Amino acid sequence: xxxxxxASRFKENAHAALIDARLQGALSFSRxxxxxxxxxxERLPEFEAxxxxxxxxKDHTLAHLDLYLEAYERKVRESGGEVHYAQDAxxxxxxxxxxxRSFGAKSVAKGKSMVAEEIGxxxxxxxxxxxxVETDLGEYAIQLRGERPSHIIAPAIHLTKRDIESDFRxxxxxxxxxxxLSEPEKLLxxxxxxxxxxxxxxxxxxxxxxxxxxxxxxxxxxxxxxNGDLTQILPRAHIVVASIEKIVPTLExxxxxxxxxxxxxxxxxxxVYTTFSTGPRRADDPDGPGxxxxxxxxxxxxxxxxxxxxDMLRCIRCGACMNHCPVYQALGGHAYGWVYPxxxxxxxxxxxxxxxxxxxxxxxxxxxxxxxxxxPVRIPLPKMMRHWREREFERHLxxxxxxxxLGFWAFFATRPALYRFSTGLAARxxxxxxxxxxxxxxxxxxxxxxxxxxxAAPERTTFQSRWRAKSGATR
Amino acid sequence: xxxxxEATNSREAVFASIRRSLGVAGDEEPRRFEVEARLTKAPVGxxxxxxxxxxxxxxxxxxxxxxRAQASVAEVPTxxxxxxxxxxxxxxxxxxxxxxxxxxxxxxxxxxxETPLEVAVGASDGHDLNALSxxxxxxxxxxxxxxxxxxxxxxxxxxxxxxxxxxxxxxxxVADMEAVFLKLRAAYGKGAxxxxxNFITGPSRSADIEQTLLLGAHGxxxxxxxxxx
Numbered sequence: 001x002x003x004x005x006x007a008s009r010f011k012e013n014a015h016a017a018l019i020d021a022r023l024q025g026a027l028s029f030s031r032x033x034x035x036x037x038x039x040x041x042e043r044l045p046e047f048e049a050x051x052x053x054x055x056x057x058k059d060h061t062l063a064h065l066d067l068y069l070e071a072y073e074r075k076v077r078e079s080g081g082e083v084h085y086a087q088d089a090x091x092x093x094x095x096x097x098x099x100x101r102s103f104g105a106k107s108v109a110k111g112k113s114m115v116a117e118e119i120g121x122x123x124x125x126x127x128x129x130x131x132x133v134e135t136d137l138g139e140y141a142i143q144l145r146g147e148r149p150s151h152i153i154a155p156a157i158h159l160t161k162r163d164i165e166s167d168f169r170x171x172x173x174x175x176x177x178x179x180x181l182s183e184p185e186k187l188l189x190x191x192x193x194x195x196x197x198x199x200x201x202x203x204x205x206x207x208x209x210x211x212x213x214x215x216x217x218x219x220x221x222x223x224x225x226x227n228g229d230l231t232q233i234l235p236r237a238h239i240v241v242a243s244i245e246k247i248v249p250t251l252e253x254x255x256x257x258x259x260x261x262x263x264x265x266x267x268x269x270x271x272v273y274t275t276f277s278t279g280p281r282r283a284d285d286p287d288g289p290g291x292x293x294x295x296x297x298x299x300x301x302x303x304x305x306x307x308x309x310x311d312m313l314r315c316i317r318c319g320a321c322m323n324h325c326p327v328y329q330a331l332g333g334h335a336y337g338w339v340y341p342x343x344x345x346x347x348x349x350x351x352x353x354x355x356x357x358x359x360x361x362x363x364x365x366x367x368x369x370x371x372x373x374x375x376p377v378r379i380p381l382p383k384m385m386r387h388w389r390e391r392e393f394e395r396h397l398x399x400x401x402x403x404x405x406l407g408f409w410a411f412f413a414t415r416p417a418l419y420r421f422s423t424g425l426a427a428r429x430x431x432x433x434x435x436x437x438x439x440x441x442x443x444x445x446x447x448x449x450x451x452x453x454x455x456a457a458p459e460r461t462t463f464q465s466r467w468r469a470k471s472g473a474t475r
Numbered sequence: 476x477x478x479x480x481e482a483t484n485s486r487e488a489v490f491a492s493i494r495r496s497l498g499v500a501g502d503e504e505p506r507r508f509e510v511e512a513r514l515t516k517a518p519v520g521x522x523x524x525x526x527x528x529x530x531x532x533x534x535x536x537x538x539x540x541x542x543r544a545q546a547s548v549a550e551v552p553t554x555x556x557x558x559x560x561x562x563x564x565x566x567x568x569x570x571x572x573x574x575x576x577x578x579x580x581x582x583x584x585x586x587x588x589e590t591p592l593e594v595a596v597g598a599s600d601g602h603d604l605n606a607l608s609x610x611x612x613x614x615x616x617x618x619x620x621x622x623x624x625x626x627x628x629x630x631x632x633x634x635x636x637x638x639x640x641x642x643x644x645x646x647x648x649v650a651d652m653e654a655v656f657l658k659l660r661a662a663y664g665k666g667a668x669x670x671x672x673n674f675i676t677g678p679s680r681s682a683d684i685e686q687t688l689l690l691g692a693h694g695x696x697x698x699x700x701x702x703x704x
Contacts, residue, residue, distance in 0.1 A: 138683035226694025276672035305496035
């Protein structure tokens, strides 16, 4: 059982998000990402070539995944580390909890990891009497609220500084109640001090991995805060949780992917800390973890290989697709109901938890295509969302009004003469209805739509009839 | 089922599922050959023009890119000038005249007694305000430092102190990450790596609060780079 999902209630979630004024205010800050990404891409003439290179590396690796995993595993062992395999979320949790127990852990520092969210790791640690401490500033803020990340790289993007201030006041009871937390700098300084003590007290550090390098048995993490590094160098043991598709063949391949990752994510040329970790501390090392374990998690991914959704396994979790998505920008990430939001979540969620639970998410798209345009590994996200819609329809999972509506439309569309006649009639009628202001603020049978926006009134005639007139004139 | 056999079964199940989906048995010679070749040859991909050029060009690019990432950069004529620059930086930043560093032989030969600095050697326990490290290399393309773990330069010094000064020999200013990997293979052997390789680009930061960029999240608030030689 993976993390709990409310993806099947997407429509209700979306509705609640749209009328949440606080959330809408917080989301207005997220637009910065798109500007920074395009500036970073423009500043590097080789950016498009790097995207092709990144895509090719991922495709090659996925086609040889079994062999690269074997090579990776061998190298981790050679450097003194251990590799564990988990078929599903349940097994992954049991392995990590078991490892933490074997190190006598009471407290665990955690670097930001989406796969840890996917397997519901914090809940499992808590149930085992082990305290998980999220150390990424955003993750820490949402952990205090008992929430889940609403964005894969900016987990607290749905919060305002006022929200974070009140959570800090509630959680940090031993600090003076009249202290000044009015500015983000003050909040950061407080989190730094509180978490520094937690780092130094943690028995085990758990991080995710952006990449696993087969050539050297290395795990790579990319952060800006440095929390992932303190998480892994201070405690007695470092546990890496990573899904099978994080493998890349060589250090050179990792360098290609790193160049597109940060630019696509935050618009930085490089994130501040890109850390390569190989095995536990060496004989003469004065610091670093005494033990190094990697838990390689499948949880549904191997079944995606060779199928219609294999391209999704190229994803490097940069978040560019959601940053550029009009639906995500309007709703934020929580409405998607599971772990991964935005276009990548709309494709991945049904693959991992089933089309019955996640099948509504691929409908959360205007098919504007911007996600595919900015995806650093060129995943055809709109095409795959269409695949899911088709499967949802085939399996009779789409709602009845949608199915009847489609049948109604198909009746006309397959009878060209009738279609031309009736659409011509409808165009004239709508034109007349919207004549006064050129817009329609109410439509019969579509009040759910017109409640939130106006429909531009059509021209007097249909596209088809104008086209006929035009081509008739030029012939 | 005992834990050991469960672990073996899970490993086999994951590999079997991957191979079933890919339609392979795993022992096909051409596939094995291709993977072996890639791991051995480690072909380089696209190397951006930005970091390339002779040493002078690389130094200029490195400085500009590091400053873009909010690091400060100073250049001194020889390694013997490093202590003076460290003392100046700490004084100008209103920091106490203390510094912790690793056992790097290059530091041991520097004239620390000519400065007012109180020097400590070894890993940090979290109570040091200032640290000094020697970079393994520096990447011109992105203004990035490459630091490797070990007694010479303990990794804790890169993250725990508030102010991090990093010395780098001018000759170690390379074009890109690919050049660092070449240097790494020369030092550690092909397919081997130090416990930790840190690529560091500017001081620690976070934009998690309303997308406001703030320096000094968990790592150093200041990063000062001294190019020597």
